[in-house]
Amino acid sequence: DGYRNTNQVSDDYRYQDGNYDAPNDGYYRGGDEPAQEEDAQSDVTEGHDEDDEVYEGEYQGIPHPDDIKEKQKKRAPAVADEYRDRADLMAERMEDEEQLAHQYENIIEECGHGRFQWTLFFVLGLALMADGVEVFVVGFVLPSAEKDMCLSSSNKGMLGLIVYLGMMVGAVLLGGLADKLGRKQCLIISLAINAAFAFLSSFVQGYGFFLFCRLISGLGIGGTLPIVFAYFSEFLSREKRGEHLSWLCMFWMIGGIYASAMAWSIIPHYGWGFSMGTKYHFHSWRVFVLVCALPCIASLVALKFMPESPRFLLEIGKHDEAWMILKQVHDTNMRAKGEPERVFTVSYIKTPKQVDEFIEIQSSTGTWYQRWLVRITTTLKQVWDNVLYCLTAQYRMNTLMLAVVWFTMALSYYGLIVWFPDMIRYLQDEAYESRVKIFDEEEVSHFTFNFTLENQIHRNGEYRNDKFIGMKFKEVRFEDSLFEDCYFEDVRSSETFFENCTIISTVFYNTDLYEHKFINCRLINSTFMKEKEGCHIDFEEDNDFLIYLVSFLGSLSVLPGNIISALLMDKIGRIKMIGGSMLISAVCCFFLFFGNSESAMIGWQCLFCGASIAAWNALDVITVELYPTDKRATAFGILNGLCKFGAILGNSIFSSFVGITKVVPILLASSALVGGGLLALRLPETREQVLM
Numbered sequence: 146d147g148y149r150n151t152n153q154v155s156d157d158y159r160y161q162d163g164n165y166d167a168p169n170d171g172y173y174r175g176g177d178e179p180a181q182e183e184d185a186q187s188d189v190t191e192g193h194d195e196d197d198e199v200y201e202g203e204y205q206g207i208p209h210p211d212d213i214k215e216k217q218k219k220r221a222p223a224v225a226d227e228y229r230d231r232a233d234l235m236a237e238r239m240e241d242e243e244q245l246a247h248q249y250e251n252i253i254e255e256c257g258h259g260r261f262q263w264t265l266f267f268v269l270g271l272a273l274m275a276d277g278v279e280v281f282v283v284g285f286v287l288p289s290a291e292k293d294m295c296l297s298s299s300n301k302g303m304l305g306l307i308v309y310l311g312m313m314v315g316a317v318l319l320g321g322l323a324d325k326l327g328r329k330q331c332l333i334i335s336l337a338i339n340a341a342f343a344f345l346s347s348f349v350q351g352y353g354f355f356l357f358c359r360l361i362s363g364l365g366i367g368g369t370l371p372i373v374f375a376y377f378s379e380f381l382s383r384e385k386r387g388e389h390l391s392w393l394c395m396f397w398m399i400g401g402i403y404a405s406a407m408a409w410s411i412i413p414h415y416g417w418g419f420s421m422g423t424k425y426h427f428h429s430w431r432v433f434v435l436v437c438a439l440p441c442i443a444s445l446v447a448l449k450f451m452p453e454s455p456r457f458l459l460e461i462g463k464h465d466e467a468w469m470i471l472k473q474v475h476d477t478n479m480r481a482k483g484e485p486e487r488v489f490t491v492s493y494i495k496t497p498k499q500v501d502e503f504i505e506i507q508s509s510t511g512t513w514y515q516r517w518l519v520r521i522t523t524t525l526k527q528v529w530d531n532v533l534y535c536l537t538a539q540y541r542m543n544t545l546m547l548a549v550v551w552f553t554m555a556l557s558y559y560g561l562i563v564w565f566p567d568m569i570r571y572l573q574d575e576a577y578e579s580r581v582k583i584f585d586e587e588e589v590s591h592f593t594f595n596f597t598l599e600n601q602i603h604r605n606g607e608y609r610n611d612k613f614i615g616m617k618f619k620e621v622r623f624e625d626s627l628f629e630d631c632y633f634e635d636v637r638s639s640e641t642f643f644e645n646c647t648i649i650s651t652v653f654y655n656t657d658l659y660e661h662k663f664i665n666c667r668l669i670n671s672t673f674m675k676e677k678e679g680c681h682i683d684f685e686e687d688n689d690f691l692i693y694l695v696s697f698l699g700s701l702s703v704l705p706g707n708i709i710s711a712l713l714m715d716k717i718g719r720i721k722m723i724g725g726s727m728l729i730s731a732v733c734c735f736f737l738f739f740g741n742s743e744s745a746m747i748g749w750q751c752l753f754c755g756a757s758i759a760a761w762n763a764l765d766v767i768t769v770e771l772y773p774t775d776k777r778a779t780a781f782g783i784l785n786g787l788c789k790f791g792a793i794l795g796n797s798i799f800s801s802f803v804g805i806t807k808v809v810p811i812l813l814a815s816s817a818l819v820g821g822g823l824l825a826l827r828l829p830e831t832r833e834q835v836l837m
Contacts, residue, residue: 277400311363319368320782
C-alpha cells in the first residue's frame, strides 16, 4: 500500500485557481523507489552533481515545474474543445471508436457466452415472436371482422395494409430513437405501445377506431426488429454473432406458428364471447386478438430485469454503468460455469469523445414545456442527422445496395405469402362453383322453407304464398323470378342476391335481406319490418380452416432453413448465404406454374418459405455488422421500413392478379429475387470484423 507508480502522480493533484494542491495522505510519490525512513532521505542527495541534483521540493509532495508544464499541455486540448472545428472532434471520436471496438471485443470474449446471453436470448425472442404474430393477426381475423363490422372490399384491403404502414413508420422512428435513448428504453416503449393498442383493438366496435388501434399497434411493434438485433448483437463476440443472431430469428417463425395455432383453435368457436345489448358484441376473433398480445406482454415484463446495452452506454460516455453491466455479464456466466472465483480483470474501457454535450445545457433552461420541446426537437434532429449519415460517402454504397436487396426480398416474399392463400381460396371457389345446382322455371306455392339453401341458382321461378322461416341462404341467387304473397321471417343470408326479380305483396320481418341484395328488382306493396342490425357471422363454415393450416405449414417449413443458416452462417459467410438463398428461392418460383391444385400450392409455398428464410437471417446479421454502434439501429430501422414498404407494394400488386393470371406474379417475384441476389454478392463480407 505504500507504493505508487509515477504515472499516477498527476492524477493525485487538483488544479485550483492556477495552483496545484498535493494530496495529504502521507505517501511518498517520487517513483518506483520504496518509501524510506526520514533519516535516510537526506543521504540520498549526497554525492550528486548539479546536473543530477534531485529537486528538493519533490520530497514535500510539490510537483516539479516540468511536470506542471506537461500537465498543462495535456489539459490544453480539453479546454479548447469548444473552439475546435467539429470535423476535428468527429475525427477524434472515430479514432476513439475504433480503439473501443477492438477493446470491447476482447472484453466480451473475457465475459464468455453463457447464462446471461441465453436469458437475454429468450427475452428478446419473445419480442421478435410478437413481431411475427402481428404480421398474421389481421389476415386471420379479417374473414370474421369483415362481417362483424360490415366491411366493404376497400375497407378490408386497407385493414390488411394498415399494419405494414404502422410498422414502416415505427421501424424508422423507434430505430432512430434507440441510438439516442438506449436499446432497452426504446424497446420497452415499442412493446408497451403494441401491447396497449393491441389490447384496446380487441374491444372497440367501430371500423375507424379498430383501424387506428391496429395502425398504432403496428407502429409500436415495428420498432422491435431493429432494436432487438442491435441490442443482442452487442452482447455477442465475433465468433458467436452470426450463429446466435440466426437462432434468434427462429422466434419470428415461432410467432407465426403460435398465431396460426391460436387462430385455428379459437376463431371457429364463435360462441366464445359475449354480447351487451344489440350494439356491443365480443366474438371469438376478439379473444384471438387478446391472446396474440401475450408474447408482447411477457417480453415487456421480462425486459424490466435486463440491463441496457453496455456498448451503447460507452458510446454516450457512461463508463461506470457500462463497466458494472459487463462485470454482471462476466460474473453471471462464470457462476453458471462453476468458476465463481474468476475475476473480471478489466479496469478501464475507452470511451469515445462526446460531441453533443450542449443539448443538456439548452434543455436545462426555460419552463418545463420549453425544456421538453428542446429535448424532443434536438433528439429528432439527431435522429435525422443519423439518417443522413447513413447516406454519406463512407456508407452510401452499402446502404443503397442493402436497400435494393431488402426491397426486392420483401416485394417477392410478402407478395407471395399473400398470393398463396388467395390462390388457394380462388381454387376452392372454383371447385365450389363447379358444384352449383341450377333450378329453371320451378313453381312453388303454399310451401314452408325452414332449412338451408346453399350454392344454388334459381332462374325464372314462381313462388306464391310461400313462407321462408328461420332459414339460411348461402351462395344463393334468384334470377328473373316472381315472389307473390310470400313471407320471410328470421332469415339470414350470405352472398345471396335477387336479380331482376318481381316481388309483390311480400313481408320481410327480422331478416338481413337489405336493399343492396335486390339488384334491378321491382318491389310492389312489399314491406320490410325490423331488419337485423349490424353484421353477423352466420355460418361457421365461413371460417376458412385451410387458410390457418396453410399459414401454419408455411411457418413450420422455415425450421430447416433456420437451422441450416444458423449452423453455416459463420462458416460460409453472410454474402454467399444471401445470394444463394435468394437464387434458390427464385428457382422455386418457376415451379409455381405447375401449381394447379390446393395441395401443390401448399407444397410450393412451404418450399419457397424454407428456401428464403436463410436470406432473411443473413440480411439481419449483415445489417447489424455494417454500421457503427451509434448508427446501427437507425440504419436497420431505415432498411426495415423500406422492407415494409415493399411488403405493401407486394400485397397490393400480387393480390390484384388472383384469378386473372399467374404469369405476372411469378415472373415479378423471380426476377426481383434474381436481381437482389446478384447484387447482394457485391456487398462486403463482415463475419471477420468487430462491431464498430
